[in-house]
Each structure stands twice: as C-alpha cells, then as structure tokens.
Amino acid sequence: MRCRKCGASAVFNMRHHKLALCATHYPEWFVRQTSRAIDKYKMFTPDEHILVAVSGGKDSLALWDVLLQLGYHADGLYIDLGIHGDRNYSAHSREKALTFAEGHPEARLVIVDIPERYGESIAEVAQRKRGGERPCSVCGLVKRHEMNRIALEGGYDVLATGHNLDDEAAVLFGNVLHWQSGYLVRQGPVLPADGEGLARKVKPFCRFYERETAAYTLIQGIDYIYEECPFAEGATSLKHKAILTQMDHDAPGTKLHFYLNFLRAKEEGLFCELEEDRALLHPCESCGQPTTAPHLCAFCRLWRAHDAH
Amino acid sequence: MHVTYRNKTWEFDETMFVQQLLKRLDLLPESVLVVRNGTLVTEDQRLLPEDEVKIVAVVSGG
Numbered sequence: 001m002r003c004r005k006c007g008a009s010a011v012f013n014m015r016h017h018k019l020a021l022c023a024t025h026y027p028e029w030f031v032r033q034t035s036r037a038i039d040k041y042k043m044f045t046p047d048e049h050i051l052v053a054v055s056g057g058k059d060s061l062a063l064w065d066v067l068l069q070l071g072y073h074a075d076g077l078y079i080d081l082g083i084h085g086d087r088n089y090s091a092h093s094r095e096k097a098l099t100f101a102e103g104h105p106e107a108r109l110v111i112v113d114i115p116e117r118y119g120e121s122i123a124e125v126a127q128r129k130r131g132g133e134r135p136c137s138v139c140g141l142v143k144r145h146e147m148n149r150i151a152l153e154g155g156y157d158v159l160a161t162g163h164n165l166d167d168e169a170a171v172l173f174g175n176v177l178h179w180q181s182g183y184l185v186r187q188g189p190v191l192p193a194d195g196e197g198l199a200r201k202v203k204p205f206c207r208f209y210e211r212e213t214a215a216y217t218l219i220q221g222i223d224y225i226y227e228e229c230p231f232a233e234g235a236t237s238l239k240h241k242a243i244l245t246q247m248d249h250d251a252p253g254t255k256l257h258f259y260l261n262f263l264r265a266k267e268e269g270l271f272c273e274l275e276e277d278r279a280l281l282h283p284c285e286s287c288g289q290p291t292t293a294p295h296l297c298a299f300c301r302l303w304r305a306h307d308a309h
Numbered sequence: 310m311h312v313t314y315r316n317k318t319w320e321f322d323e324t325m326f327v328q329q330l331l332k333r334l335d336l337l338p339e340s341v342l343v344v345r346n347g348t349l350v351t352e353d354q355r356l357l358p359e360d361e362v363k364i365v366a367v368v369s370g371g
Contacts, residue, residue, distance in 0.1 A: 001351040011349040214367040249337045
C-alpha cells in the first residue's frame with residue numbers, strides 16, 4: 001500500500017476515507033483534521049486558554065500534543081483517582097502524563113490527587129456509598145466536578161477532552177437504544193459555557209476513529225498507558241463499541257456516518273429540549289458549582305457523608 | 310515470528326500477511342494496530358518468521 005501523498009510505503013490505511021498515508025504524511029493529515037474540526041464547530045480561538053483533561057491514555061495525550069503543535073495555549077489536567085488494581089493503574093497513568101509534560105516545558109500540568117484532597121479513592125467512596133458496585137458512575141461524577149472546578153479556578157476559557165468518534169458513537173448508540181432524549185439534545189462536539197458556573201467543554205477528536213488517535217500516538221512516539229482501567233472490564237460502553245466496530249468492519253464508515261448524520265439531524269432541529277428537561281440550576285451551598293439538587297450537589301454529598309463518619 | 314497481544318504471545322514459523330495473522334487470531338483489523346519491528350504496518354504487509362510483531366489494541370474507556 002502506498003501513501004497517497006508521496007508514494008512512499010504507507011504505514012496506516014483508513015478504509016472509510018479510502019486513504020493510506022506514510023509516517024510523515026499521516027501526522028500532518030491528523031493535525032490538519034483536528035484544526036478543521038476546531039474551526040468547523042467553533043470550539044475556541046487562538047487567544048483562548050485551554051485546559052486539556054489528560055488521563056495518560058492515547059487520546060488525551062495526542063490531543064494535548066496536537067493543540068501545542070497548533071500553537072494553542074493548552075495546559076493539562078491530570079486527576080489521580082487512586083485506582084490501583086494489579087498494575088497500579090493511577091500511578092502508571094500519572095507517570096505517562098508527567099513524562100509528556102516534562103517534554104513540553106511550554107505547558108503546565110495541573111495534578112489533582114483525589115485521595116489526598118478528599119481522603120478517599122474512587123473505589124473507597126464507591127464502596128462506602130454504593131456497596132462495592134462498579135465505581136464508574138462515581139468516577140464520572142468526580143472527574144466532571146474537578147475538571148470544571150480547575151477550569152474555573154484557573155481562569156481557563158475552555159475544557160478540552162480527548163473523546164474520539166468511537167466514544168461518541170458508543171454513547172449515541174446507548175442513548176438511542178434507550179431514547180434518552182435529554183442526553184441526545186446535549187450530545188455534541190461543543191457544550192457551551194453556562195453563565196452559572198459551567199465551563200465550555202469541547203471534543204476536538206470527535207471525528208477521529210479510536211484507531212486513528214492510536215496510530216498518531218504510535219507514529220509520534222508518544223508514550224501512553226496501554227492498559228485499561230481495571231474497572232472498565234465488562235462495561236456496557238465497551239460492548240457497544242465492539243458492536244459498532246463489527247458494523248464498521250462490514251461497512252466502512254458506518255460509525256462516522258452514524259455520528260455525523262446525528263449532528264446534522266440535530267442541527268436541522270430533529271431533537272429539541274423539552275421544557276421539563278431544562279433543569280433549573282443553582283449554586284451548591286458548599287462548592288458553588290451548579291446543581292439541580294436543593295442544597296448540596298451530588299459531588300459534595302459524596303464527601304459530606306465521609307466527613308460525618 | 311514472535312507475536313504479542315494483550316500479555317499473550319504466539320510463535321509462527323511461516324511467512325504471512327498482516328491480514329492473515331489477524332484472521333488467525335480472530336481479531337478485527339479495525340480494533341488493532343500492528344507494529345512490525347517497531348514500525349506500524351498496513352494489512353497488506355508481509356510478515357517474516359524472524360519478525361517481532363506487536364499487536365496493539367486500540368479500544369479504551371468504560
């Protein structure tokens with residue numbers, strides 16, 4: 001297989017784009033496509049300060065790398081969740097984020113250590129609150145809260161995450177299976193800021209297949225954590241990803257069309273927010289972040305119970 | 310050829326294409342990347358018995 005640009009031996013082939021590229025032209029294509037997505041969805045401008053949520057995985061490190069290459073002012077945020085497992089997952093992923101940051105002195109890496117700051121790891125708080133149930137929902141809640149907190153406290157204009165097309169298509173698939181109209185309305189490459197205290201969130205990689213971000217990190221020599229979070233095993237979203245990947249294998253481009261046609265349909269008004277879905281937000285009495293709960297937000301309720309023990 | 314994937318290893322003595330290797334291991338080409346002697350390769354590439362092959366899973370998240 002030959003590179004379409006220069007005719008050299010290709011290292012990566014994208015059947016859905018009918019495009020094979022070499023080790024020089026693939027990263028160039030990848031960076032250019034990211035830039036186009038940022039412009040198309042009006043994610044941010046060159047003057048704005050970006051906080052990139054970095055997990056130590058391929059997507060977030062690739063995103064941070066590309067944004068810096070494009071000349072954006074982008075700092076990283078790593079949240080240490082205190083996940084151990086057989087391979088000391090958090091320590092290992094934190095090390096990857098730190099190594100990347102060391103190689104990019106122009107950017108800053110903010111680290112939030114959850115057990116250190118709040119007294120319990122994700123698994124411990126999930127055990128106490130939900131009796132050992134899979135801690136993924138607690139993890140999501142903690143990450144969302146902390147990402148928003150750091151973005152606001154640090155004066156960042158926007159929070160960028162490394163969600164890729166496979167992530168977005170799997171979420172869309174799950175939301176469609178259950179006709180979660182409220183979630184469908186809010187799913188997209190940009191979640192606008194809310195004057196009440198929610199930072200703008202963007203997903204510049206939402207049109208890249210997971211395989212494309214992995215290929216970029218490998219070609220660029222970015223060291224990332226290969227292992228999965230030990231709690232991810234058996235997760236529904238992974239099952240949905242597998243189904244969609246099989247469909248894409250049989251008909252290349254299925255995932256991309258599924259997601260892009262959803263965005264188009266949304267733009268044309270297929271989904272609209274119902275009055276009853278429009279949550280009334282007010283500041284949490286403890287942390288000040290927006291919540292629909294009467295007094296404390298769900299995040300503060302997690303730790304308040306811990307304080308009382 | 311020495312092949313590794315998710316903490317598992319295989320040895321193959323014969324020459325084969327990347328596509329054939331993935332089929333033999335029952336892997337979808339869309340869910341992995343194949344690295345031969347440290348370099349990413351496409352499915353039409355030939356793998357030789359002396360090659361060191363690493364298959365990288367691309368799925369993440371939960």
